Amino acid sequence: xxxxxxxxxxxxxxxxxxxxxxxxxxxxxxxxxxxxxxxxxxxx
Numbered sequence: 597x598x599x600x601x602x603x604x605x606x607x608x609x610x611x612x613x614x615x616x617x618x619x620x621x622x623x624x625x626x627x628x629x630x631x632x633x634x635x636x637x638x639x640x
Contacts (some may be wrong), residue, residue, distance in 0.1 A: 600630045 602622060609617035 602627055602630070
């Protein structure tokens with residue numbers, strides 16, 4: 597299993613003790629690149 601780390605910010609709106617809105621801010625390009633398959637060297 598591989599582990600990846602990413603930074604993000606979470607903006608919540610709370611009314612009467614309930615979360616009524618949430619926004620997640622992240623660098624989606626960075627996350628997508630982290631999950632791209634890597635090319636392994638071919639012996640040959």
